[in-house]
Amino acid sequence: MTTQVKIDRGAGIAVWRQISEWLKTEIAAGRFAEGARLPAEADIASRFEVNRHTVRRAIAVLTSEGILRADQGRGTFVASAPISYPIGARTRFSEIVSGQDRTPSGRMIGSSVEPADAVIAEALSVSAGAPLLRIETLRVADGTPVLVGTSWFDQARFPGLVAAYAETGSFTRALELCGVPDYTRKETRVTAELVAAADAALLGLEPGQPVLVVESVNVDPVDAPVQYTRTRMAAERIQLVIEN
């Protein structure tokens, strides 16, 4: 049963908007399944007796909202549902992703040693200017890049961390090797920004798209700060979930 919707011209609502609303409700109602291909633009156009450009405009706004995904030459598809990313004391990327029947992976983009700026020094309880390890990582779920993260560690405390991370590919295990048996997330701050050029390339995002920026501090069992992380997440592919 497809809802019979007519275009209402001269109703003060642009035709492209009426079509985009129709598409939205069809998708929300599940009549176009996740990942399904939409009818060709020409078919939608003839169904509503409008020009194909009108349909294109309707589709364009939904792609910019991340609801649709248009691949040149292949067609337009209902975007896959965003990954739900629970924010809690024991957030671990790989566990979250595998819990949603997706395959996680990740790799180190780079690492360096740099002096602590005022904000990070405060968060890690080191003096400003103290040398910090910086590790840049890219996390992927089911082949789609989802987030890039920058983590800072006190170099004096964890001299062997970069090697340990390069070997294990996991902060949890790398920190174990460096004598931190467990860690928990203490505070999390969330904002949104426009994607930086370098991140856009890594995440496969168009410039001008929004990213969620999550800054958090991980502490060891005795509550000493261990890791400061700034994560940029492709907003259209992820949804943070806070349970109360």
Place this chain on the structure above:
Amino acid sequence: MTTQVKIDRGAGIAVWRQISEWLKTEIAAGRFAEGARLPAEADIASRFEVNRHTVRRAIAVLTSEGILRADQGRGTFVASAPISYPIGARTRFSEIVSGQDRTPSGRMIGSSVEPADAVIAEALSVSAGAPLLRIETLRVADGTPVLVGTSWFDQARFPGLVAAYAETGSFTRALELCGVPDYTRKETRVTAELVAAADAALLGLEPGQPVLVVESVNVDPVDAPVQYTRTRMAAERIQLVIEN
């Protein structure tokens, strides 16, 4: 004492980037206080012996990051720190804002009755298509618009809610009048999007700026869903804080 910094040409780092880093560290070090006016572009340009365009580019990246704020004719200012918005079971806008020595206010933008779409019906445990009250609000802190929220309620359960909200200006008190003595936040989902045109006008944002989108469900003391809210927050003015 202002740090003496020289521009290093031919060092592989663009001049505009060196200036933007310099500005960033000056601000982080507190040498330009929050709300303070920066030297005029022309002055910074002559201080570093570069073109004004070069300074403008440095300033542009910092405005896009929300660190600076440029007003034509007035000058360029260090942006005020974002409001910290704790997400918890008892989140109340007015308490959060007054707790940070800012003056909260708000007004109702509009209200209507509309049939429940699939997602909201599920969240509010009503059948799809059931009539819902939709209330649109704008929240302001210290004269700056911070967020626009759309809330949905089951009309059958709260027929007098719009009037109660219009009178009290508070969901807490309006729900009290409708027989809900207290409510708590059950689940919160966070994403980011580009601001919609209508919201941009309300929030005083440029089109193309990111907004944090927070969707949440409030439940009454017996855990029945009462209110579904979709809030759009000016990302540059707010920071969500999740304590663990």
Place this chain on the structure above:
DNA sequence: GGTAATTTGTTCGTATGTATC
């Protein structure tokens, strides 16, 4: 209230360095 000075915003044009093929 009017005017000039100040400051950011916009649009031309020109030249140079850098990376890629």
Place this chain on the structure above:
DNA sequence: TGATACATACGAACAAATTAC
């Protein structure tokens, strides 16, 4: 080596908004 594309940097002039006198 040359051709090309792109980002960077400079210069000049003017528009638009705000402030100071």
